[in-house]
Amino acid sequence: MPLSEEQRQNMKKRRQKILNTAVYLFATEGYEGTTIKKIAEAADVSFGNVFTYFKDKEQLFYAAVVEPLEAISDQILDFNENAEDPLLELQEMVKKDIQLFAGEQNYLTLVVQVVGQYQRFPEPFDQLNQFHDHWREKVGRLIENGQHKGLLKKQASMPVATLYTSLLIGIRLNNTDTRYSDMWAQYITPAFQLFGPIHE
Amino acid sequence: MPLSEEQRQNMKKRRQKILNTAVYLFATEGYEGTTIKKIAEAADVSFGNVFTYFKDKEQLFYAAVVEPLEAISDQILDFNENAEDPLLELQEMVKKDIQLFAGEQNYLTLVVQVVGQYQRFPEPFDQLNQFHDHWREKVGRLIENGQHKGLLKKQASMPVATLYTSLLIGIRLNNTDTRYSDMWAQYITPAFQLFGPIHE
DNA sequence: TGGTTACGAACGATTACTCAATCGTTAATA
């Protein structure tokens, strides 16, 4: 006797609500600081019901770190490393990434925790690390593209790519206020300098 | 009957040992993840003795965040914003800061936690924030110095200064391995690009 | 009625913190 489609949808929504609440609480109160009781109350769900969707606290944390990553990684990797005009592609990438990082405060705070305490969270850290390597290498190839066309200063590409991703997570860390998203716009031009553009 | 000088020295050492242990454990295991019992064992001190030096866990955490800040802030602020050759001063500053951030893994991981979860730790965050403002403004003045001398590209100085401090904490976050400190050297030159140096 | 989700009281483990007892050192006395 299978469940009705409506019920399966409701359960899916309920699971997602728990997960979103968990992301927020894990991000703002840490792993041990976040209790199942708090999550249940904030998600308007009974205490025991959390365990029907997630085996235990550790698995819930893992899901909170890894599941949102898929949605975000698609946006971050959405640029053409073989662009005809790599300078323009870089500039649009920077603009897009900065806006993205400005918006995603909760989740990125959670990411910062996992990366900062990677010894405590080896499994979710591994997932983040894999994505980070992909990302950095793709950025590195776009930089080399620009260098071959004589539009960027010649220098090792990977350190620059690493500095770029470091810069993004660093800005997120340093800007506690999300509200004034105008502030973020002023970072775009100077951040672009990092790649060593050659102006004629 | 006052304590002898030797005893007061021993107590000072004991306090410092507890504090150093606390920095390490808070950094690697988080606030709630770090128990007084763990700290006492790791510092080779009895459980109850921790409370003779620190009123409670919260005060110990505050001390672990704020006390090392004084030693580090002196090094970070050690540059001349009115230097005759601001380009050279900037370059040396970058080199020094990157080396400093490469070495101080434990404490900076703790800083990342406080900044990332600033709502949970308002008092220590406030201290970090005050120092950060000082630092950024001093860097900003050095940048303006360079711009007035025609050595740096004209642009708003504060966003660049903010990007610089963001970059530093971001590199620390992205490089989990301290051992290969050679790696850090390769960041110096590209990071310097951020300030928009004008080469003739 | 049969089967699955939702619920929350109960359980053992662990937490921060207290406190009465103990230990080590100091300084005055013999």
Add this chain to the structure above:
DNA sequence: TATTAACGATTGAGTAATCGTTCGTAACCA
């Protein structure tokens, strides 16, 4: 110098509260 009284650092068992997890029961739907 040897003895001892006294003071404060040190100790860890004890306390109340809270944690993650389990599980029997209730509620819901096909």
